[in-house]
Amino acid sequence: MIRLILLILAIAVLLALSPMLIGEVGYVLISFNQTTIEGSIVAFCATFLVVALGLYLTYKLIRYVWSLYSNTRHRFFARSEERKQAAIEQGIWSLVNGDYDQLELALANNRVTDSWQDLRHAMLAKAALHNNDSSKAIEQLDNISPDNQLKAAKLWLASGDSSTVTGELKALAEAKKASALELKLYAEVLVQQKKWSALEQFMPRLLSKKALTDSQWNVLFAAYFNAQTELTEKYQSLSKHLKAKADSAYLAAMAKSGRLSEIELILLKMLKKPDDQHQLAQILKVSAPGDALKLQANLQDALKKQPDNQDLLLALACLANAHGEYDLAARVFDKALTPSNKREYLAQAQLSYSKSAQPQKALDLYL
Helix, strand or coil: CHHHHHHHHHHHHHHHHHHHHCCCCCEEEEEECCEEEEEEHHHHHHHHHHHHHHHHHHHHHHHHHHHHHHHHHHHHHHHHHHHHHHHHHHHHHHHHCCCHHHHHHHHCCCCCCHHHHHHHHHHHHHHHHHCCCHHHHHHHHHCCCHHHHHHHHHHHHHHCCCHHHHHHHHHHHHCCCCCHHHHHHHHHHHHHCCCHHHHHHHHHHHHHCCCCCHHHHHHHHHHHHHCCCCHHHHHHCCCHHHHHHHHHHHHHHHHHCCCHHHHHHHHHHHHHCHHHHHHHHHHHHCCCCCCCHHHHHHHHHHHHHCCCCHHHHHHHHHHHHHCCCHHHHHHHHHHHCCCCCCCCCHHHHHHHHHHCCCHHHHHHCCC
């Protein structure tokens, strides 16, 4: 731009000086309709220079004003973006630290960039679920864009309303290249919606794809068997490999329904295997009143050889409760309870102490 102006000035100066150099002053005549402008070349060039300079200064002024506006707008926008970024970062760190109150404080009244909006709604939904506010969680989940709804599938499940993602999860889970996560989430949907027949048909696929860990299988089968009335028939209908995954949950469900006599032989086999003794205690922990006298006798015999075996002590105490022998159970719990297992066996210990006229010990369990 500067070069162009200098070129124009040079031409104007040359035009102004050339008449003088050749000895002719010359003049310029401009006529337009009824208007006539007449003057010397020098005056014309001077006028041209003034106009050009005025235009140049006007251009510079406009550029300066525009730069002021742009810089101010940029600084304002930058500060706004910084505030949005700070809000989402604070929300994420609050989530990492499990501080859901601070998470809501950081995100509820602050805006974030468009690319983080869905994550903001998801985190607020998680905070609402932590506070047992399902309706608020669902409201936040509804605000997530359709493309990202499946990414919040676990939150939908936790909210108790999985209908929004059921159709898409089913389609993904039935695809040949379904991921382990998609299969697992769809299994959770079936459990939540209590579609047990569909779950039975889906279990072989879960097994073949190795979609669940042993603990996840146990949770799934625990929910499945707790909803059944014909426990043995349902268990026997499973394939060999599925039975291996279902054993613990099935036995716990049988014990919970008080049908100890029907599984006593299996429990006796578990007693003989040291690796299964912890699982035996876990099964008897949920037992309702039932009859497994031979198992109790064998437990007492085993404890004569291993009097400090924690798993055997806990198993005997729980079984004594199931038999109504609360004094025996209380004495065993006196020896077996430790700070590490007290919470896990709280209900059984409380039952034995309260039924054996030891209310103070029952109260002490909660301290």
